[in-house]
Amino acid sequence: xxxxxxxxxxxxxxxxxxxxxxxxxxxxxxxxxxxxxxxxxxxxxxxxxxxxxxxxxxxxxxxxxxxxxxxxxxxxxxxxxxxxxxxxxxxxxxxxxxxxxxxxxxxxxxxxxxxxxxxxxxxxxxxxxxxxxxxxxxxxxxxxxxxxxxxxxxxxxxxxxxxxxxxxxxxxxxxxxxxxxxxxxxxxxxxxxxxxxxxxxxxxxxxxxxxxxxxxxxxxxxxxxxxxxxxxxxxxxxxxxxxxxxxxxxxxxxxxxxxxxxxxxxxxxxxxxxxxxxxxxxxxxxxxxxxxxxxxxxxxxxxxxxxxxxxxxxxxxxxxxxxxxxxxxxxxxxxxxxxxxxxxxxxxxxxxxxxxxxxxxxxxxxxxxxxxx
Amino acid sequence: xxxxxxxxxxxxxxxxxxxxxxxxxxxxxxxxxxxxxxxxxxxxxxxxxxxxxxxxxxxxxxxxxxxxxxxxxxxxxxxxxxxxxxxxxxxxxxxxxxxxxxxxxxxxxxxxxxxxxxxxxxxxxxxxxxxxxxxxxxxxxxxxxxxxxxxxxxxxxxxxxxxxxxxxxxxxxxxxxxxxxxxxxxxxxxxxxxxxxxxxxxxxxxxxxxxxxxxxxxxxxxxxxxxxxxxxxxxxxxxxxxxxxxxxxxxxxxxxxxxxxxxxxxxxxxxxxxxxxxxxxxxxxxxxxxxxxxxxxxxxxxxxxxxxxxx
Amino acid sequence: xxxxxxxxxxxxxxxxxxxxxxxxxxxxxxxxxxxxxxxxxxxxxxxxxxxxxxxxxxxxxxxxxxxxxxxxxxxxxxxxxxxxxxxxxxxxxxxxxxxxxxxxxxxxxxxxxxxxxxxxxxxxxxxxxxxxxxxxxxxxxxxxxxxxxxxxxxxxxxxxxxxxxxxxxxxxxxxxxxxxxxxxxxxxxxxxxxxxxxxxxxxxxxxxxxxxxxxxxxxxxxxxxxxxxxxxxxxxxxxxxxxxxxxxxxxxxx
Numbered sequence: 001x002x003x004x005x006x007x008x009x010x011x012x013x014x015x016x017x018x019x020x021x022x023x024x025x026x027x028x029x030x031x032x033x034x035x036x037x038x039x040x041x042x043x044x045x046x047x048x049x050x051x052x053x054x055x056x057x058x059x060x061x062x063x064x065x066x067x068x069x070x071x072x073x074x075x076x077x078x079x080x081x082x083x084x085x086x087x088x089x090x091x092x093x094x095x096x097x098x099x100x101x102x103x104x105x106x107x108x109x110x111x112x113x114x115x116x117x118x119x120x121x122x123x124x125x126x127x128x129x130x131x132x133x134x135x136x137x138x139x140x141x142x143x144x145x146x147x148x149x150x151x152x153x154x155x156x157x158x159x160x161x162x163x164x165x166x167x168x169x170x171x172x173x174x175x176x177x178x179x180x181x182x183x184x185x186x187x188x189x190x191x192x193x194x195x196x197x198x199x200x201x202x203x204x205x206x207x208x209x210x211x212x213x214x215x216x217x218x219x220x221x222x223x224x225x226x227x228x229x230x231x232x233x234x235x236x237x238x239x240x241x242x243x244x245x246x247x248x249x250x251x252x253x254x255x256x257x258x259x260x261x262x263x264x265x266x267x268x269x270x271x272x273x274x275x276x277x278x279x280x281x282x283x284x285x286x287x288x289x290x291x292x293x294x295x296x297x298x299x300x301x302x303x304x305x306x307x308x309x310x311x312x313x314x315x316x317x318x319x320x321x322x323x324x325x326x327x328x329x330x331x332x333x334x335x336x337x338x339x340x341x342x343x344x345x346x347x348x349x350x351x352x353x354x355x356x357x358x359x360x361x362x363x364x365x366x367x368x369x370x371x372x373x
Numbered sequence: 374x375x376x377x378x379x380x381x382x383x384x385x386x387x388x389x390x391x392x393x394x395x396x397x398x399x400x401x402x403x404x405x406x407x408x409x410x411x412x413x414x415x416x417x418x419x420x421x422x423x424x425x426x427x428x429x430x431x432x433x434x435x436x437x438x439x440x441x442x443x444x445x446x447x448x449x450x451x452x453x454x455x456x457x458x459x460x461x462x463x464x465x466x467x468x469x470x471x472x473x474x475x476x477x478x479x480x481x482x483x484x485x486x487x488x489x490x491x492x493x494x495x496x497x498x499x500x501x502x503x504x505x506x507x508x509x510x511x512x513x514x515x516x517x518x519x520x521x522x523x524x525x526x527x528x529x530x531x532x533x534x535x536x537x538x539x540x541x542x543x544x545x546x547x548x549x550x551x552x553x554x555x556x557x558x559x560x561x562x563x564x565x566x567x568x569x570x571x572x573x574x575x576x577x578x579x580x581x582x583x584x585x586x587x588x589x590x591x592x593x594x595x596x597x598x599x600x601x602x603x604x605x606x607x608x609x610x611x612x613x614x615x616x617x618x619x620x621x622x623x624x625x626x627x628x629x630x631x632x633x634x635x636x637x638x639x640x641x642x643x644x645x646x647x648x649x650x651x652x653x654x655x656x657x658x659x660x661x662x663x664x665x666x667x668x669x670x671x672x673x674x675x676x677x678x679x680x681x682x683x684x
Numbered sequence: 685x686x687x688x689x690x691x692x693x694x695x696x697x698x699x700x701x702x703x704x705x706x707x708x709x710x711x712x713x714x715x716x717x718x719x720x721x722x723x724x725x726x727x728x729x730x731x732x733x734x735x736x737x738x739x740x741x742x743x744x745x746x747x748x749x750x751x752x753x754x755x756x757x758x759x760x761x762x763x764x765x766x767x768x769x770x771x772x773x774x775x776x777x778x779x780x781x782x783x784x785x786x787x788x789x790x791x792x793x794x795x796x797x798x799x800x801x802x803x804x805x806x807x808x809x810x811x812x813x814x815x816x817x818x819x820x821x822x823x824x825x826x827x828x829x830x831x832x833x834x835x836x837x838x839x840x841x842x843x844x845x846x847x848x849x850x851x852x853x854x855x856x857x858x859x860x861x862x863x864x865x866x867x868x869x870x871x872x873x874x875x876x877x878x879x880x881x882x883x884x885x886x887x888x889x890x891x892x893x894x895x896x897x898x899x900x901x902x903x904x905x906x907x908x909x910x911x912x913x914x915x916x917x918x919x920x921x922x923x924x925x926x927x928x929x930x931x932x933x934x935x936x937x938x
Contacts, residue, residue: 007641008606123628133603134630166776173765174790221822223777246603
């Protein structure tokens with residue numbers, strides 16, 4: 001593509017793409033472990049790490065900054081673990097606390113640093129929202145190396161992380177060291193977060209970890225496709241954000257990437273087949289969560305079976321009432337079923353299942369019979 | 374102590390600390406120097422030069438500090454509140470201090486914004502913002518002369534006991550600036566026309582460009598609080614390559630990354646541009662060096678620019 | 685110590701506490717090899733805790749567990765664990781075969797992937813619990829009974845001599861219950877040892893050889909006929925034993 005013949009765009013797009021890939025892949029597992037907030041905590045905790053790294057070394061080299069950020073993130077997770085183990089504070093409260101405390105310390109350090117004559121030289125404030133357009137070759141090299149290492153390790157440890165995410169107790173019962181696996185996963189997540197700090201910044205990085213996974217989950221029911229999709233969405237957002245920022249002047253790259261990502265998530269939430277809002281609205285007639293088959297439908301179906309060949313033979317509410325537990329608002333239930341196309345009112349006060357309703361009832365019975373064999 | 378006593382005393386501690394903080398406004402000593410707080414080193418230099426021994430000066434921002442981003446700490450607020458005069462540049466240069474400075478005015482501290490005394494018609498507008506002006510007025514030495522005159526008059530008004538000193542020093546400084554102005558014109562004039570292009574990290578040098586006939590381009594716009602997009606870097610790199618400029622400049626108070634990214638982009642286009650040096654844009658140089666005063670800074674900057682572009 | 689002569693599982697002095705409240709107190713238990721044992725007790729008696737602590741999944745304040753006479757750390761591979769299905773997040777993107785295949789991970793290292801051999805073993809286990817047709821079904825679409833059978837299959841794949849199941853009959857439909865009982869019978873015939881946390885007193889005499897009555901302390905343990913008495917039940921459940929349980933106890937001859 002002509003577009004990519006430009007050096008700056010190549011650099012920024014590559015960096016953003018690497019970031020999107022790592023964040024998407026690792027974010028998928030964080031999402032499945034219900035640990036998306038960890039990404040947020042890690043990125044906010046990175047701020048004091050960056051500040052201290054600068055204070056101690058006076059250097060702004062990418063690896064120094066990343067190391068400081070990674071260590072601070074690591075410390076934050078250790079702090080959370082300590083709080084959870086030694087007190088009654090629940091996990092996500094501890095995570096939120098850690099996020100706020102570390103970030104606050106980071107801001108204080110920034111204020112202290114800004115008095116120094118070489119303060120602005122380090123450009124530490126730029127880590128809040130990123131400065132993607134200022135990515136240098138050395139940055140992108142470091143990011144790509146780390147990103148590749150991350151993804152490689154993820155691939156090698158795939159089944160371990162899958163096991164850990166689905167059933168860590170079972171993993172433990174097999175003799176796996178859950179603590180060590182958890183630590184490894186956190187390390188990879190820290191690396192993914194650290195890669196993105198210069199591009200989208202501390203505040204927006206959490207979006208990169210959460211959003212691709214959330215979008216991907218809507219689109220598939222299997223793990224490998226989900227992670228692949230999340231990675232692809234991450235890369236797509238990164239590169240598109242870079243491209244858009246290169247076409248429109250005065251458009252900051254980091255926030256643009258996050259905006260592209262948010263749009264993808266929104267589209268996925270609405271339009272995804274089967275799990276998307278639009279799909280559910282069309283197929284069920286209303287925005288209900290996955291339908292459990294209503295007992296009233298089953299009753300109507302059973303009644304209808306007494307009259308084979310007469311699909312319009314309706315039964316009255318009084319009969320249904322004797323078959324249902326007390327307290328069920330039959331009128332409302334029947335109305336609901338009717339709006340979903342499962343039953344119809346064949347005459348005054350008489351109801352029968354529709355063809356769709358009969359099919360649904362038969363399917364349900366069939367699956368129950370399967371289990372009985 | 375009972376539990377209740379303990380809890381109550383815990384609450385008492387912060388209250389006591391606040392109370393012991395001491396009165397916020399001390400009366401000025403009868404015949405001593407007046408306490409003045411300046412925001413940037415550039416403004417501070419002005420105050421020191423015109424004020425001399427009659428002022429006890431505190432400068433909030435050090436050398437190399439970016440005034441667009443500087444957020445005052447609680448200590449700074451205290452320092453300002455206990456001073457008699459606060460002098461700042463104004464026109465939103467100290468972007469994050471606007472509220473605090475307004476509050477100082479409310480507390481009875483004399484607040485002087487030197488750039489805001491200038492005739493608005495002489496000021497440069499900011500692209501896209503009709504009511505706002507570019508605050509980097511000190512780069513036009515003529516304008517800075519006017520600012521010095523205003524400061525001199527204000528100090529005379531606030532502290533009439535030392536009026537003679539202020540007038541003498543003020544006038545001397547204005548004369549020195551006139552000489553400096555002539556020198557800068559000559560030096561810039563010595564550059565071939567094609568080379569009279571100054572590319573820096575942010576749009577600080579517009580006044581300089583207008584006053585001395587040199588084209589000015591910045592990457593970040595008037596305030597460093599903005600973030601440059603990829604397009605901005607690309608466009609500027611294309612411009613530099615096209616005009617075959619030999620040098621671009623980093624600034625002492627802005628991270629060099631953007632300019633470094635710029636040079637890499639120009640190199641990829643086959644151009645050859647180096648970083649010609651570091652300019653003092655929004656702050657003076659470190660104390661003890663040649664650029665520790667306004668005059669020194671101007672000379673150092675111009676030498677750097679002419680040296681790099683003349684090749 | 686020869687494996688054949690040692691009981692499958694020995695628990696000694698096991699004590700577990702949460703913030704200094706004892707949840708399990710000084711449990712001594714011997715599970716003979718080939719036994720099918722139920723653990724019963726009221727809510728909060730520590731039944732799940734006992735299994736988890738014995739498996740090393742939660743820390744114990746005191747106590748020792750031996751597997752076939754060897755310390756637990758060495759004998760852990762001999763036990764397959766079936767957790768409560770409610771403790772899992774079933775909205776996970778994977779299918780039935782994949783979950784059952786996870787049972788083979790114990791024999792693979794960290795880096796080896798499951799191959800055709802492992803998957804075949806998983807399929808065999810699925811057939812045994814009558815879930816063979818559901819290989820590719822996403823687990824989010826399973827009913828409660830189906831979930832339970834998948835977890836059981838996962839444990840069967842491990843081909844361990846001892847199985848520990850936590851409330852496998854809780855909230856499952858009749859076909860599932862039949863399937864589980866069939867598996868328990870098969871395991872018993874093969875001389876495997878099974879320990880089950882069970883909530884339904886009425887079925888204890890029918891499904892199990894021996895029983896442990898638990899209420900933070902071990903009230904009594906042993907063959908059902910001897911131990912499952914009305915008196916013991918009253919001690920365990922604190923007088924709140926229902927009619928059905930009394931009938932069950934009477935039927936077992938206590």
